[in-house]
Amino acid sequence: GAVVSQHPSWVICKSGTSVKIECRSLDFQATTMFWYRQFPKQSLMLMATSNEGSKATYEQGVEKDKFLINHASLTLSTLTVTSAHPEDSSFYICSANSPGRTYEQYFGPGTRLTVT
């Protein structure tokens, strides 16, 4: 149980275009999901907390107009990277808490974004 999926697993896009990444909880409802970004050989850094039915909470330094987050249902959160640039190339990972297990977070498999 407690499976989180992401789509796509990898994407290559041209500079200036937008890319949407989906994060789904497959067998549980997630009122809260988290989006992390991981650059090569670095740690996971929280970008934002996605709350179902309300606006996302962004971490300091993360541009909310560039990284659009929509948590429209209890099983789906999306991250849209708008006007992507090469410096946005990274590994994007989402996670969610299972309602019955408050502490443990379940991670999606990640999305490798490369902006050319």
Next chain:
Amino acid sequence: GENVEQHPSTLSVQEGDSAVIKCTYSDSASNYFPWYKQELGKRPQLIIDIRSNVGEKKDQRIAVTLNKTAKHFSLHITETQPEDSAVYFCAASLGNTPLVFGKGTRLSVIA
């Protein structure tokens, strides 16, 4: 906010030896301390976790200790094997709040 420091950044051990990775945290309210193993290009995989109401937890070759007073926790891997080679991250959180990760330790087990 919470800050997690992790040491060492790299660690090489001979197969069969033990490996120890240490982390400190800053927020005394944090009560959940997981450890993750991450292989290249993969998601972090939870290997063990501990809550603030216990001081030690063990699962076969892996153990975690927690010192709330000193605000540090450690991962112990015994009888290391080549397949233990990976990057290990510690993290801290308060219940269902976002995890704050350490910078990671690259463990190499030399056969």
